[in-house]
Amino acid sequence: MLRYITFGFGIAGVLLGLFACAPNPKAEESCNFVQNVYGQRISWKDQVPIPLMVHSNFPKEYLPALERAIKTWENSAGRRLFAITSTQYQDSASPAKDGQSVVYWLHNWEPEKPTEQARTSIYWVGNQIREADLRINDKNFDFYTDTSNTNKGVHLESLLIHELGHILGLKHIDGTDNNSVMATYLALQVKRENLSDIDKEALSCEYK
Numbered sequence: 001m002l003r004y005i006t007f008g009f010g011i012a013g014v015l016l017g018l019f020a021c022a023p024n025p026k027a028e029e030s031c032n033f034v035q036n037v038y039g040q041r042i043s044w045k046d047q048v049p050i051p052l053m054v055h056s057n058f059p060k061e062y063l064p065a066l067e068r069a070i071k072t073w074e075n076s077a078g079r080r081l082f083a084i085t086s087t088q089y090q091d092s093a094s095p096a097k098d099g100q101s102v103v104y105w106l107h108n109w110e111p112e113k114p115t116e117q118a119r120t121s122i123y124w125v126g127n128q129i130r131e132a133d134l135r136i137n138d139k140n141f142d143f144y145t146d147t148s149n150t151n152k153g154v155h156l157e158s159l160l161i162h163e164l165g166h167i168l169g170l171k172h173i174d175g176t177d178n179n180s181v182m183a184t185y186l187a188l189q190v191k192r193e194n195l196s197d198i199d200k201e202a203l204s205c206e207y208k
């Protein structure tokens with residue numbers, strides 16, 4: 001049975017179904033990962049690097065920011081975690097559960113969610129993620145890589161680091177006195193490019 005979770009800007013929604021077909025697996029510490037109904041951490045396990053396709057709408061000048069965001073996680077893990085298999089993906093204009101993990105750059109966004117900078121959905125079976133889709137909200141925000149030119153600028157690399165964390169299976173990490181890249185909110189015109197110790201520790205629970 002496939003289950004999924006979607007992370008939006010400050011919103012975490014879970015759909016769960018009850019499904020018993022085997023003895024319950026043993027629960028694990030969360031390590032800040034999403035857990036399935038049995039309390040197991042979900043991640044891509046040994047299915048890395050994660051094949052990621054980039055939609056053709058994603059501006060080409062921003063691809064280096066995506067590559068740097070990927071490197072940030074990979075440098076911590078000491079291994080490859082993502083493999084961009086295409087930067088010209090066009091098969092689907094809007095995200096769908098189609099077996100492909102895609103980074104979308106969307107010019108349209110739900111009118112009732114104008115404060116959502118991006119949204120990542122992950123789909124898993126058992127304790128293994130099978131697909132992830134990342135949507136970036138180009139309708140309501142401006143993005144920048146060096147200096148923000150407008151007061152609604154989002155530092156793209158910081159945003160991508162956060163969303164890639166969700167793709168890896170990490171959930172939000174909020175708390176006082178933590179500089180986690182997985183903190184729920186990324187303020188406008190703020191850079192958050194370095195993994196904190198808590199992020200590195202979490203990552204190592206599933207990707208060694």
Ligand SMILES: [Zn+2]
Binds near residue numbers: 009010166
């Ligand atoms: Zn998030």
